[in-house]
Amino acid sequence: xEKQEFxxxxxxxxxxxxxxxxxxxxxxxKINLESLTTSESEIEGIHRFTIAVTETExxxxxxxxxxxxxxxxxxxxxxKKKEVVQQELALYKIAxxxxxxxxxxxxxxxxxxxxxxxxxxEFVVIEKAGYKRxxxxxxxxxxxxxxxxxxxxxxxxxxxxxxxxGKDIEALLQTNSPSI
Amino acid sequence: MASIDxxxxxxxxxxxxxxxxxxxxxxxxxxxxxxxxxFGYPGGAIMPVYDALYDYQDRLHxxxxxxEQGAIHAAQGFARASGKVGVCLATSGPGATNLITGIxxxxxxxxxxxxxxxxxxxxxxGSDAFQETDVIGISMPVTxxxxxxxxxxxxxxxxxxxxxIARSGRPGPVLxxxxxxxxxxxxxxxxxxxxxxxxxREEPAIEIDQIEAAANAINDAKRPYVLxxxxxxxxEAEQEFKAFVEQGNLPAAWTILGLSAMETSHPLNVxxxxxxxxxxxxxxxxxxxxxxxxGMRFDDRVTGNLEKYAKQAxxxxxxxxxxxxxxxxxxxxxxxxxxxxxxPLLTQRLQKKDRSEWLARFAECDRLEHxxxxxxxxxxxxxxxxxxxxxxxxxxxxxxxxxxxTDVGQHQMVACRYAEFVQSxxxxxxxxxxxxxxxxxxxxxxxxxxxDRTVVCxxxxxxxxxxxxxLATVYQTQAKVKVLLLNNEFLGMVRQWQQLFFDKRYSxxxxxxxxxxLLAKGFRMPTNQVTHRDQLxxxxxxxxxxxxxxxxxxxxxxxxxxxxxxxxxSGVAEIRLD
Numbered sequence: 131x132e133k134q135e136f137x138x139x140x141x142x143x144x145x146x147x148x149x150x151x152x153x154x155x156x157x158x159x160k161i162n163l164e165s166l167t168t169s170e171s172e173i174e175g176i177h178r179f180t181i182a183v184t185e186t187e188x189x190x191x192x193x194x195x196x197x198x199x200x201x202x203x204x205x206x207x208x209x210k211k212k213e214v215v216q217q218e219l220a221l222y223k224i225a226x227x228x229x230x231x232x233x234x235x236x237x238x239x240x241x242x243x244x245x246x247x248x249x250x251x252e253f254v255v256i257e258k259a260g261y262k263r264x265x266x267x268x269x270x271x272x273x274x275x276x277x278x279x280x281x282x283x284x285x286x287x288x289x290x291x292x293x294x295x296g297k298d299i300e301a302l303l304q305t306n307s308p309s310i
Numbered sequence: 311m312a313s314i315d316x317x318x319x320x321x322x323x324x325x326x327x328x329x330x331x332x333x334x335x336x337x338x339x340x341x342x343x344x345x346x347x348x349f350g351y352p353g354g355a356i357m358p359v360y361d362a363l364y365d366y367q368d369r370l371h372x373x374x375x376x377x378e379q380g381a382i383h384a385a386q387g388f389a390r391a392s393g394k395v396g397v398c399l400a401t402s403g404p405g406a407t408n409l410i411t412g413i414x415x416x417x418x419x420x421x422x423x424x425x426x427x428x429x430x431x432x433x434x435x436g437s438d439a440f441q442e443t444d445v446i447g448i449s450m451p452v453t454x455x456x457x458x459x460x461x462x463x464x465x466x467x468x469x470x471x472x473x474x475i476a477r478s479g480r481p482g483p484v485l486x487x488x489x490x491x492x493x494x495x496x497x498x499x500x501x502x503x504x505x506x507x508x509x510x511r512e513e514p515a516i517e518i519d520q521i522e523a524a525a526n527a528i529n530d531a532k533r534p535y536v537l538x539x540x541x542x543x544x545x546e547a548e549q550e551f552k553a554f555v556e557q558g559n560l561p562a563a564w565t566i567l568g569l570s571a572m573e574t575s576h577p578l579n580v581x582x583x584x585x586x587x588x589x590x591x592x593x594x595x596x597x598x599x600x601x602x603x604x605g606m607r608f609d610d611r612v613t614g615n616l617e618k619y620a621k622q623a624x625x626x627x628x629x630x631x632x633x634x635x636x637x638x639x640x641x642x643x644x645x646x647x648x649x650x651x652x653x654p655l656l657t658q659r660l661q662k663k664d665r666s667e668w669l670a671r672f673a674e675c676d677r678l679e680h681x682x683x684x685x686x687x688x689x690x691x692x693x694x695x696x697x698x699x700x701x702x703x704x705x706x707x708x709x710x711x712x713x714x715x716t717d718v719g720q721h722q723m724v725a726c727r728y729a730e731f732v733q734s735x736x737x738x739x740x741x742x743x744x745x746x747x748x749x750x751x752x753x754x755x756x757x758x759x760x761x762d763r764t765v766v767c768x769x770x771x772x773x774x775x776x777x778x779x780x781l782a783t784v785y786q787t788q789a790k791v792k793v794l795l796l797n798n799e800f801l802g803m804v805r806q807w808q809q810l811f812f813d814k815r816y817s818x819x820x821x822x823x824x825x826x827x828l829l830a831k832g833f834r835m836p837t838n839q840v841t842h843r844d845q846l847x848x849x850x851x852x853x854x855x856x857x858x859x860x861x862x863x864x865x866x867x868x869x870x871x872x873x874x875x876x877x878x879x880s881g882v883a884e885i886r887l888d
Contacts, residue, residue: 147447151450192636304508307509310468
């Protein structure tokens with residue numbers, strides 16, 4: 131089976147150490163996490179992990195089942211590339227003086243649908259949301275002007291369907307449960 | 311469940327007291343969970359709990375092991391023999407890390423344990439304080455759940471959750487780490503057992519469609535074949551399982567953790583699976599048309615090379631843990647759920663069938679294995695004693711009604727192959743992790759967990775020396791542990807592999823041993839040594855009939871091998887008889 135890009139979503143209780151418990155499941159199979167983000171979900175008090183991996187579907191299925199079996203995990207799902215709407219956010223810091231040397235930077239920023247997040251006396255920060263190839267393309271164009279600092283966030287993604295995985299766990303949340 | 315307000319004990323003043331210390335809450339919570347025995351080892355960070363235990367000695371007996379690894383294996387043996395949750399206490403740092411092997415063993419063999427470790431005071435967390443270790447982080451991959459308590463008020467809830475998680479669904483080990491300050495703090499104690507956790511499902515819902523599909527497949531099958539594992543024992547579904555195989559007239563073979571779930575003498579019990587299992591059960595895995603796995607997880611020691619495993623068969627997998635479905639072997643018909651509930655649903659849909667031709671295949675293989683292996687192993691013609699003949703005579707002395715606890719290695723395979731059983735929860739061994747040193751402490755725990763039964767610890771000279779210090783615990787507790795040392799003065803299993811696969815290069819496997827007779831005497835045990843066959847029968851009689859602990863050493867052949875054998879990487883049908 132061929133490796134492909136997958137997005138794994140995990141709905142969990144908000145518990146110290148759960149990140150470690152989930153990542154060890156990948157470590158055990160020597161699977162590299164391309165990115166991992168945690169945030170609140172649409173359900174109050176419920177957190178979600180969004181994990182990007184490139185793996186075979188067979189491995190991903192096994193990993194997702196082992197994640198879902200963890201006590202504090204409410205639900206784990208996986209999606210192929212076409213089944214999610216996804217974004218990443220990138221920040222690029224360049225020297226302010228490169229702006230004064232003409233209109234090139236402004237043109238590049240406009241053409242890439244990026245924006246200036248802040249303009250300080252010594253540096254400016256440009257922000258770009260998009261697929262990795264898009265943030266990479268902007269990086270390549272800015273690179274000749276000297277990028278002082280660059281960061282890209284992990285992938286965030288939502289399912290390309292009317293309801294997210296959270297829909298399935300509403301009933302579970304009615305269950306009586308100790309509060310630690 | 312209603313909450314229970316605990317009455318303070320008589321020797322505690324004043325009687326109207328409503329607040330207690332965290333340490334006392336730990337002890338009271340354990341008592342509320344029905345714990346009357348705990349295994350452990352004290353140390354700085356767990357001292358308040360030990361201090362609290364002092365007042366409850368009449369209700370909660372603490373077994374002082376000689377090493378934390380001994381304590382946790384004893385808790386495992388206790389759990390496996392009694393069906394209850396094993397409880398283990400240890401201090402922070404080295405105390406906690408010494409538990410890890412046992413926790414990993416319990417995780418892979420689904421043994422319910424609650425481990426309670428002391429931790430440095432919360433204000434010192436992360437400062438590399440004396441005996442500080444991140445036991446939460448270290449134990450995370452090998453626990454079903456773990457939790458660090460830093461406030462006394464969390465103790466009742468944490469312990470209630472721990473017991474519920476450890477014993478429900480697919481059981482497993484849980485660790486609760488409690489900072490020393492939380493043990494000293496006061497709390498208003500009341501205890502309520504945990505019965506549900508919203509993010510946790512004990513067992514998946516049963517799908518009747520799958521039950522029907524499975525029943526049809528079995529009814530249509532010409533050569534159906536059942537594999538059973540510890541899931542039967544953990545679900546206490548022994549009767550349901552027997553009814554199932556009897557109704558379907560289905561040959562059934564066991565994994566070493568499933569051993570004793572069905573009595574040895576049952577005509578449908580066809581024997582042992584896996585690397586050193588019986589010939590027919592392995593060979594015929596690749597001849598059956600429907601393979602029904604019940605409460606087992608297709609471990610690689612059972613399946614051999616998966617590419618050559620049961621490819622012709624339609625696989626039905628009864629399993630409580632959804633993550634086990636399709637993990638190693640694809641299940642055409644997965645039946646998720648608790649075997650105690652799913653088996654009767656399946657049984658009531660099964661037709662009685664004549665399977666004499668198929669069963670005769672197993673009998674045929676059995677004859678061949680007897681001729682090539684078993685006859686000589688149990689009734690040797692050479693002077694050198696075999697492990698098999700010792701177990702064979704042991705069966706006569708116990709009538710098959712003993713708990714056999716084994717360590718890991720050749721003696722383990724021989725004991726599993728030849729020991730006979732008449733009741734469940736009678737075979738205790740380290741299966742998944744293969745932990746040498748498991749046997750003696752697990753036998754101690756089993757003897758305390760099933761005090762009315764005869765407990766025999768079959769152990770090799772290698773494994774015994776890994777936890778031999780627990781003979782002192784046997785003496786202190788007066789547990790009736792009968793140690794049967796099969797001494798071949800080698801790490802026999804590794805030596806066997808060296809002989810077969812590494813050109814007889816016996817690298818670091820020969821053991822120049824201590825005088826085990828003197829050692830056992832030092833631990834104040836009655837002892838005996840057998841060096842010749844004519845001593846064996848009498849020695850085993852005395853071994854079993856002596857009331858209390860006993861140490862019997864039998865000198866067996868140094869270079870005997872365990873056969874049959876499926877060489878690593880081979881398929882089950884490539885099983886070698888010699």
